[in-house]
Amino acid sequence: MNAGHASIPKLAVREATKAYHTASGDLLALDACSIDIQANQIVSIVGPSGCGKTTLLWSMSGLHRLSGGEIALDGAPVTGPRPEIGLVFQEANLLPWRTLDANINFPFEIKGLKPDREWIAHLIARVGLEGFGGKFPRELSGGMQQRAAIVRALSLKPSVLLMDEPFGALDSFTREEMNRLVEEIWLDRPTTIVFITHSIEEAIFLSDRVVVMSPRPGRVAKEYAVPFPRPRSLEIMATREVFDLHNAIKMDIVGARAAQKPAAFRPAATASRGYEP
Amino acid sequence: MSDAIPEFSRAGDGQKVSLTNLSAFSSGPGIRSGAEVLAILLVAVVVIGGIEASLRLFEVPHYIMPPPSTIAAALVTEFPLILPHLGYTLVELLGGFAIGAVIGLFLAAVITQFPFAEKIVAPYILLLVTTPMLALVPLLILRFGFGYEPRIIAVALAAGPMVMINAATGFRRVDSAKIALARSYGASTLQIFWKIRAPMALPMILVGLMIGAIFGLLTAVGAEMVGGGFGLGNRLTTYSSMIQMPQFFAVVLVLSTLGILIYVLFFLIGKKWASWEA
Numbered sequence: 001m002n003a004g005h006a007s008i009p010k011l012a013v014r015e016a017t018k019a020y021h022t023a024s025g026d027l028l029a030l031d032a033c034s035i036d037i038q039a040n041q042i043v044s045i046v047g048p049s050g051c052g053k054t055t056l057l058w059s060m061s062g063l064h065r066l067s068g069g070e071i072a073l074d075g076a077p078v079t080g081p082r083p084e085i086g087l088v089f090q091e092a093n094l095l096p097w098r099t100l101d102a103n104i105n106f107p108f109e110i111k112g113l114k115p116d117r118e119w120i121a122h123l124i125a126r127v128g129l130e131g132f133g134g135k136f137p138r139e140l141s142g143g144m145q146q147r148a149a150i151v152r153a154l155s156l157k158p159s160v161l162l163m164d165e166p167f168g169a170l171d172s173f174t175r176e177e178m179n180r181l182v183e184e185i186w187l188d189r190p191t192t193i194v195f196i197t198h199s200i201e202e203a204i205f206l207s208d209r210v211v212v213m214s215p216r217p218g219r220v221a222k223e224y225a226v227p228f229p230r231p232r233s234l235e236i237m238a239t240r241e242v243f244d245l246h247n248a249i250k251m252d253i254v255g256a257r258a259a260q261k262p263a264a265f266r267p268a269a270t271a272s273r274g275y276e277p
Numbered sequence: 278m279s280d281a282i283p284e285f286s287r288a289g290d291g292q293k294v295s296l297t298n299l300s301a302f303s304s305g306p307g308i309r310s311g312a313e314v315l316a317i318l319l320v321a322v323v324v325i326g327g328i329e330a331s332l333r334l335f336e337v338p339h340y341i342m343p344p345p346s347t348i349a350a351a352l353v354t355e356f357p358l359i360l361p362h363l364g365y366t367l368v369e370l371l372g373g374f375a376i377g378a379v380i381g382l383f384l385a386a387v388i389t390q391f392p393f394a395e396k397i398v399a400p401y402i403l404l405l406v407t408t409p410m411l412a413l414v415p416l417l418i419l420r421f422g423f424g425y426e427p428r429i430i431a432v433a434l435a436a437g438p439m440v441m442i443n444a445a446t447g448f449r450r451v452d453s454a455k456i457a458l459a460r461s462y463g464a465s466t467l468q469i470f471w472k473i474r475a476p477m478a479l480p481m482i483l484v485g486l487m488i489g490a491i492f493g494l495l496t497a498v499g500a501e502m503v504g505g506g507f508g509l510g511n512r513l514t515t516y517s518s519m520i521q522m523p524q525f526f527a528v529v530l531v532l533s534t535l536g537i538l539i540y541v542l543f544f545l546i547g548k549k550w551a552s553w554e555a
Contacts, residue, residue, distance in 0.1 A: 063457050081461045093454045097476045097553040110462040110472070136553055156462075 008075045010039040010192045011060060011160060015069035018055050029055045031217035032069065039159075040190040044203035045211045046249065048257050052218025053196045057164050060194060061087050073160065083111070086158030088166045092145035094137040094152075101133035104152050116155070123151040126188065127181060143174040147181070154185070160192045168198060179205050183231055200249050204242055205232055212252045222252050343523045351523035352530055359512060363531060366509045369425060369497045373432020374490055380433070381440030381489065382482065386470070389448040405438040411499040423505040428497055435496035436489035443485025447478030480551035487543035494536060 018030040029052040037043050045053050058064040060071055062081045071078045073085065094103045104124075108115040124130055127147040137145050146166055153161060163182075167175040179202055186193065197203050203210045207226050214221040224245060228236050236242065325345050332344045339347065352359075388395045410431050417427030455477070459469050501510025509528055516525040 058457075061461055063460060081463050083463070085461075087458070087461045089454055089458065093458055095455060095458075095473070095476070097479070097551075106458075106472075107462045110459060110464045110468055138553065 009036040010041070010074065011035075011037040011194065012072045012075075013037075013056070013060065013069070014072070016056065016059060016066050016071060017068035018052070018059060018064065019067045028217035030059070030066075031219050033213075033219045034069075035211055035220060037192060037194060039192055041208045042186060042193040042195060042206050043209045043211060044195045044197055044207040045213060046197060046200060046203050046253065047213030047218065047221070048215050048253055049198070051213045051215050053213060054164055056213075056218065057162050057194060057196050060160075061085055061162050063087075083156055084159045086153035086156065086161045088146075088149055088153045088161065088163040090165045091169050092137070092142070092149040094145055094148060096137050099134050099136055100129065100140070100148050103137070103148060104133075104155055107152060107156050111156070116157075119157065120151065120155055123154055126185060127151055141174075142170050143178060146170065146178060150181070150185070154191075158191070160194070163193065163195045165196050165198065167202065175199070175202065180231075182206060187230060200246050200253075201237075203249070204245055205237060210245075210249060212249060215256055221256060224249060340520045340522050343526060347523045348526040348530065352527035355524050355527055359509070359528060359531060362507060362509050362512050362528075363535075365425075365507045366494075366497055366501065366535075369428040369432055369500070369508065370490070370493050372425070373429040373434075373497065374436045374493045376429070377433035377435070377437030377493065378440045378486060378489060381437040381485070382444050385441045385444035385448055385485075386475075389445050395445075402438055402442060405434070406442055410435040410496050411503070414500045414503045417500075418504045428500040428505070428508070431496050431500045432493040436493040439489040439492050440482075440485040443488065444478060444482045447481025447485075448474055450477055450481070452477065480547065480554045483543055483547045483551055487540065487547075490539045490543070491536060494532070494539065498532060 013033060013035040016030050016033045017028070020027045020029055033052070033056060035043070035045075045056065047053055055064060059066050060078065062078045062085065065079075073082060078085075094100075095106065098106070104120055105115045124133070127150060129144065129147055129151065132140065132144065132148075137148070140148070149166070167178045170178065182193070182195075183206065185191075193206075195203070195206055200210075204226055210224045210226060211220055212222040212224070213219065226245065228239075228242070329344045329346055332342060343351075388398060413434065414427060414431050417430055421427040421430070451474075455473050456469055459473050464472065497508070498510035498513070501508030502514050505511060509532055512528045513525060516522070516528065
């Protein structure tokens with residue numbers, strides 16, 4: 001909640017560099033990537049696949065260690081997982097052997113805390129999951145699973161929410177619904193959100209800023225401010241300005257890909273995704 | 278280089294389960310309606326009645342194959358005599374299985390944490406799994422005599438490696454996203470083990486326990502046949518040497534029932550605790 005000093009960004013990425021050591025040599029996933037994210041801003045990061053978006057997000061969460069540079073939360077370097085940071089993963093990532101309630105209580109269990117019943121009930125009502133607490137994840141649709149995952153991520157009241165392509169696996173209507181839900185949640189309780197996505201539309205709808213990353217090695221290629229008021233209605237999203245912005249971002253991504261020589265092109269390695277111990 | 282060392286299972290991609298799958302738990306025959314029960318009973322009557330009729334029709338001698346009715350009668354009359362031997366066999370089975378399963382589970386949990394150590398011990402585990410432990414029974418009898426000890430040791434040796442390889446397959450199903458989830462809340466290695474790895478491995482552990490128990494039963498009966506004066510296996514050799522075939526088949530029936538009970542037990546446990554999978 002606390003924004004810290006006006007001059008200190010909530011989340012500061014400075015010259016973040018990340019190299020993976022693979023069997024076929026070193027792979028530079030991030031190359032001196034710098035982004036400042038102010039408190040309670042929603043910032044989307046878009047870019048071609050394999051550009052290091054997920055690596056960047058996981059580094060912000062403290063789950064990845066950078067090879068160089070620094071990530072700071074409220075001015076203090078992030079060196080490991082922090083309770084102020086909530087994570088929403090691709091495809092919900094619920095534990096299939098637990099009911100929804102048990103999944104939502106998981107963070108409290110790990111921390112040895114008593115679940116904050118009132119807050120959880122509020123969140124469950126907010127995402128519309130009342131009455132599903134006893135269900136197992138497999139009994140729910142992808143959208144509902146991701147709602148539960150959002151409740152879990154918010155259960156410890158983090159001041160930063162990192163979302164890693166959370167709605168990529170959902171159909172476009174469910175995705176839109178989920179986008180509105182994120183907006184509602186944000187309006188309800190402003191949080192700093194970093195949102196990784198492949199969808200430019202989603203990025204524009206949700207964000208205050210859209211950061212476009214270059215193909216690997218990932219660095220910030222361009223940044224766009226998204227000045228439209230919230231809540232962003234269908235009418236706003238249908239305006240000429242949104243359309244132009246969408247096209248500009250698309251040109252950046254497609255243009256950058258086309259500029260890459262085929263010889264230099266390397267398919268996205270598995271190393272850019274996932275977790276390293 | 279690592280390919281030169283046989284691995285008893287590939288480190289999976291997190292979802293795939295090798296060696297054994299869980300169809301034993303999920304696709305078992307579930308009885309749905311009265312008509313199904315009726316059909317099952319009808320087929321049973323036809324099959325058993327058919328065997329009975331043909332054995333009598335072709336006048337098959339009792340020492341080759343007694344008719345089902347004679348076996349059933351022998352089971353009823355001989356049961357008080359068979360019962361204590363069932364008890365001995367159960368003691369060997371439960372004792373050996375408990376020892377083998379505990380050691381197997383522990384080793385699986387530990388060894389999968391150290392991939393390098395796992396590679397080194399893999400060939401030996403493979404050897405333990407593939408060697409019929411019955412082969413060691415004469416040696417064990419030589420060393421431990423004709424009591425429970427050699428049998429319990431043989432059962433443990435047969436069940437342990439089976440539990441271990443299956444449990445190890447389970448523990449190796451690392452889902453990095455789920456571990457990352459736990460780590461993002463600052464979970465300790467122990468918490469990750471109990472809250473992520475263990476539940477994730479549970480379905481495979483149950484498969485291992487079931488296979489281990491069945492192998493244990495096999496080994497217990499085999500060991501009893503090799504030496505010693507008690508146990509269901511000993512009854513089999515005794516009855517067959519006296520050409521008491523109805524009694525012999527009555528013991529076989531008891532053994533089959535025991536095997537089925539083991540299967541049903543683990544089926545029910547799997548349904549309760551591992552049904553989230555599949």
